[in-house]
Structures are given as structure tokens and as C-alpha cells.
Amino acid sequence: xxxxxxxxxxxxxxxxxxxxxxxxxxxxxxxxxxxxxxxxxxxxxxxxxxxxxxxxxxxxxxxxxxxxxxxxxxxxxxxxxxxxxxxxxxxxxxxxxxxxxxxxxxxxxxxxxxxxxxxxxxxxxxxxxxxxxxxxxxxxxxxxxxxxxxxxxxxxxxxxxxxxxxxxxxxxxxxxxxxxxxxxxxxxxxxxxxxxxxxxxxxxxxxxxxxxxxxxxxxxxxxxxxx
Amino acid sequence: xxxxxxxxxxxxxxxxxxxxxxxxxxxxxxxxxxxxxxxxxxxxxxxxxxxxxxxxxxxxxxxxxxxxxxxxxxxxxxxxxxxxxxxxxxxxxxxxxxxxxxxxxxxxxxxxxxxxxxxxxxxxxxxxxxxxxxxxxxxxxxxxxxxxxxxxxxxxxxxxxxxxxxxxxxxxxxxxxxxxxxxxxxxxxxxxxxxxxxxxxxxxxxxxxxxxxxxxxxxxxxxxxxx
Numbered sequence: 001x002x003x004x005x006x007x008x009x010x011x012x013x014x015x016x017x018x019x020x021x022x023x024x025x026x027x028x029x030x031x032x033x034x035x036x037x038x039x040x041x042x043x044x045x046x047x048x049x050x051x052x053x054x055x056x057x058x059x060x061x062x063x064x065x066x067x068x069x070x071x072x073x074x075x076x077x078x079x080x081x082x083x084x085x086x087x088x089x090x091x092x093x094x095x096x097x098x099x100x101x102x103x104x105x106x107x108x109x110x111x112x113x114x115x116x117x118x119x120x121x122x123x124x125x126x127x128x129x130x131x132x133x134x135x136x137x138x139x140x141x142x143x144x145x146x147x148x149x150x151x152x153x154x155x156x157x158x159x160x161x162x163x164x165x166x167x168x169x170x171x172x173x174x175x176x177x178x179x180x181x182x183x184x185x186x187x188x189x190x191x192x193x194x195x196x197x198x199x200x201x202x203x204x205x206x207x208x209x210x211x212x213x214x215x216x217x218x219x220x221x222x223x224x225x226x227x
Numbered sequence: 228x229x230x231x232x233x234x235x236x237x238x239x240x241x242x243x244x245x246x247x248x249x250x251x252x253x254x255x256x257x258x259x260x261x262x263x264x265x266x267x268x269x270x271x272x273x274x275x276x277x278x279x280x281x282x283x284x285x286x287x288x289x290x291x292x293x294x295x296x297x298x299x300x301x302x303x304x305x306x307x308x309x310x311x312x313x314x315x316x317x318x319x320x321x322x323x324x325x326x327x328x329x330x331x332x333x334x335x336x337x338x339x340x341x342x343x344x345x346x347x348x349x350x351x352x353x354x355x356x357x358x359x360x361x362x363x364x365x366x367x368x369x370x371x372x373x374x375x376x377x378x379x380x381x382x383x384x385x386x387x388x389x390x391x392x393x394x395x396x397x398x399x400x401x402x403x404x405x406x407x408x409x410x411x412x413x414x415x416x417x418x419x420x421x422x423x424x425x426x427x428x429x430x431x432x433x434x435x436x437x438x439x440x441x442x443x444x445x446x447x448x449x450x451x452x453x454x
Binding site: 021025026046047049050051052053056057058059060061062064076077079080081082090091092093094095097099102104105106107108109111113115117119121137138140141144145148149151152153154155159163181182184188189190191192193194195196197198199200201202203204205206207208209210211212213214215217218219220223 | 248252253273274276277278279280283284285286287288289291303304306307308309317318319320321322324326329331332333334335336338340342344346348364365367368371372375376378379380381382386390408409411415416417418419420421422423424425426427428429430431432433434435436437438439440441442444445446447450
């Protein structure tokens with residue numbers, strides 16, 4: 001396996017100026033700033049880690065998300081402190097990370113992981129239009145499983161009223177990717193240790209139907225493709 | 228499948244007082260505060276999302292971690308801004324999340340995911356003792372893959388000097404778990420949609436050896452067990 005074959009390094013998007021909040025400083029060759037790369041990371045998942053500060057106290061919470069163009073959609077109960085804090089338009093930072101492999105080098109020092117990640121900065125606003133809120137919920141369902149929204153009941157007025165949808169304009173963003181094999185020091189290559197990569201992926205198992213399904217619904221196509 | 232069979236809800240540890248930073252407010256029956264539950268979430272992974280605030284600006288970054296008793300160990304280059312910011316002892320919040328399944332309900336509204344997560348609060352200090360730093364690096368390697376540290380070269384003095392190890396006392400922590408099936412409204416049960424859970428797990432694929440392995444090292448036992 002070759003050393004880091006990093007498609008991101010070839011990105012044409014310009015590195016942000018020194019001090020910019022989204023500039024990748026460590027392993028800068030792994031950083032990318034063009035939106036297509038950021039979108040690719042976002043579209044490959046549905047769970048992000050959302051952080052905000054309350055005074056000097058930071059918080060970070062896992063949340064479901066969906067992308068809508070240059071906006072990141074989040075949602076939660078209208079009673080959620082977190083959601084309400086974000087809805088005030090405070091600064092928000094969201095990280096999305098996919099693990100792709102364990103990198104086992106000859107030295108402890110060069111052990112690493114392969115991953116794709118994105119870090120986004122922006123401020124959220126509440127989506128108030130009911131049709132826009134319903135469309136956002138459709139996106140959340142399809143982010144979990146493409147095609148699923150058409151095979152489940154859309155929200156009614158009470159469910160929409162119980163849900164706050166937030167829309168965060170992606171003001172600044174970067175992607176960071178590590179791919180490829182272990183990078184060992186030349187003088188370590190003669191060591192007798194196994195070296196290489198253990199690929200990791202999030203795999204869907206056999207779907208487990210609810211006990212109370214009506215009749216004997218067949219496994220839908222969108223689910224058969226995924227599982 | 229039964230509705231949320233939540234082992235965590237039975238936890239004996241007391242709920243923190245109102246306003247405590249680690250008190251779970253939403254879906255409180257999913258929250259737990261005893262350290263065994265928190266440790267179980269931490270010990271099942273090796274990537275956390277670390278957040279801190281710089282003025283009103285929050286940041287969140289994925290980082291490798293390892294647990295050492297009631298401390299969370301982090302590490303990075305001595306040149307890392309992030310690591311140096313954390314080493315100043317500012318407030319830090321770390322979330323660790325494992326995805327266990329897609330929960331597909333009859334309604335958009337009740338779609339969810341099964342997961343195990345932990346959120347930790349504390350302040351970090353730099354570990355300066357070389358022996359302690361080396362021991363921490365051993366923990367990071369074994370957090371990736373138990374048993375691996377014995378089959379790779381420990382750090383030399385230059386590598387230790389190039390690495391900052393942080394130790395964060397876990398001051399406050401909570402775990403949150405969702406398990407079990409879809410929870411639909413009674414009046415939705417007659418809908419013709421498939422409902423249930425698609426299990427998800429992070430799966431290791433076939434190890435890919437480096438091209439430049441010396442001789443033909445056999446796949447080590449600790450790797451065969453994992454893959």
C-alpha cells in the first residue's frame with residue numbers, strides 16, 4: 001500500500017488566511033476548503049457533534065443532521081435547552097467524522113486512523129414556516145435511509161409544533177482526510193512487526209421488524225439495498 | 228421487538244441537581260450518571276469529539292483518546308494550537324458516540340437512532356513525566372487495538388519530546404443510551420409501512436499489509452481476533 005494517497009491535497013480551493021477559525025494547521029496537507037469535499041463528508045453520514053459555548057463552558061452533543069445546499073439542518077424538541085440556546089443565534093461549530101481504518105505502524109508514534117471529517121462554523125436560525133419544517137423532517141428521514149421518507153407518515157400539525165428545526169448557514173468549513181497506509185520511519189522498516197491498515201466501516205445488519213407489523217410487509221427495496 | 232429496553236434507566240446513580248452541566252434533560256430516562264456506564268461507553272471506542280471555547284467561539288475536533296481510570300488521555304503534536312489551548316487548563320467537553328441502529332417508525336416524527344454516548348466535562352493538564360507519557364502512548368495504541376502495543380516499537384526520547392499528552396480529570400459525566408425498537412403512536416400501528424430497526428456496527432475488514440513488510444509476517448493473533 002502506498003503512503004497517504006490523499007485526493008484532498010490536490011484540492012484547488014485556497015487555504016484560508018492565518019488565524020481563520022476553519023484553517024487546518026496540523027497535517028495541513030490533509031485539509032481541504034472547497035465545498036464539494038465538505039459536502040461529500042456531510043452527505044456520507046447523519047450524526048454530527050454540535051458544540052457551543054455558554055460563557056466559558058463549552059458543550060458538545062451528538063445530533064442528527066441533514067444538509068440542504070449550503071445549510072445544515074438540525075432539529076429537536078421545542079423544550080430542548082440545547083436547541084433553544086442554538087436558536088438564539090450564538091456561534092456554533094459542528095464536526096462530522098467517519099472512521100475508515102486503523103493504521104498500524106511499526107512504532108507507537110506513527111499509529112493513526114484513516115478518516116474523513118468536516119468541521120463547520122456558523123449560526124443557526126429557527127425555521128418557522130410549517131411547509132419548510134415538514135420538508136426538513138423529510139430530509140432527516142432520508143438522511144438516515146435514502147427513500148425512507150416516502151414510506152412513512154409525514155408530520156401532522158401537532159408534531160410540527162412540537163419540533164424546532166434549526167438551519168445553520170455554513171459560513172466557514174473545512175474537510176480533513178487521512179487515507180492510505182502506515183508511514184514508518186525508514187530505520188523502522190526492518191522491525192519484525194506487522195504493519196498495515198485494518199479497514200473499518202459502519203455496516204448495516206439484517207433489519208429487525210417490529211413485532212406489531214400489520215400483515216407481513218415485505219422488506220422495502222430501499223431497505224434491501226442498504227442491508 | 229419491545230419498546231426501549233433501557234438498561235441505563237435502572238441505574239442507581241443519582242440524577243445531578245437542576246442546572247448541572249452534565250444533567251440529561253431531554254429523554255431523561257435514557258440518562259445515567261454512574262461511572263461504570265460512562266466507562267463502558269468510553270472503553271468501546273477510541274475517537275471522541277473534543278470541544279472548547281475561545282471567547283464566544285466554540286470549536287469541536289475529533290481526537291483519539293484513551294481512558295486511564297477517572298482520567299481521559301488526549302495527545303497531539305507539541306506544535307498543535309488545539310493541544311496547547313487545552314493544556315492551559317480551560318474548560319473542556321468531550322463527547323463519545325457509538326451508533327447501534329436506525330430506528331424506522333411509521334411516522335417521520337418517531338424516526339430515531341439507537342446509540343450509546345457519553346459526555347464528559349473537565350480540565351486538562353499536560354503530562355510531563357517521560358515514563359507517564361510513554362505509558363499513555365501505550366494506552367492509545369491499545370485503545371485502537373488491544374494487544375497491539377506489545378507488537379510495535381515504544382517511543383524514543385525525540386518522539387516523546389514531540390508529543391504533548393494531556394490528562395483530563397473526568398469531573399462530571401453522563402451517559403445516554405437508546406436501545407430497542409420503534410415507538411409508534413397507537414393510531415399509526417395500522418399503517419402499511421415497514422417498521423423496525425436496522426442494526427449498525429463498526430466492522431473491521433480484512434487487514435491490508437504494507438507492501439514493505441520484512442519477510443512474510445503472519446497475521447498476529449490480536450489482529451485475527453479483531454478482523
